[in-house]
Amino acid sequence: DIAAQFRQAWIDAQIKALEGKTPREAATNPDLRPALEALLRDFEENERNISDQDSPHRGFAKWVRQELGML
Secondary structure (H helix, E strand, O other): OHHHHHHHHHHOOOEHHHOOEOHHHHHOOOOOHHHHHHHHHHHHHHHHOOOOOOOOOOOHHHHHHHHOOOO
């Protein structure tokens, strides 16, 4: 599944907004975790604007939080 591959790749990708660290690294770094949370809130806001209920982008932020133990 392409969406699942993207999700897995994203949590281990270096993200400029996270000072070049991965979301996985940012989730365990007290200095970067607020930036990761802000990024995920932005994703959630964008998800609310997606009209297609079956979009693979829906639930991405929740999945990231679950995957990284942030819930």
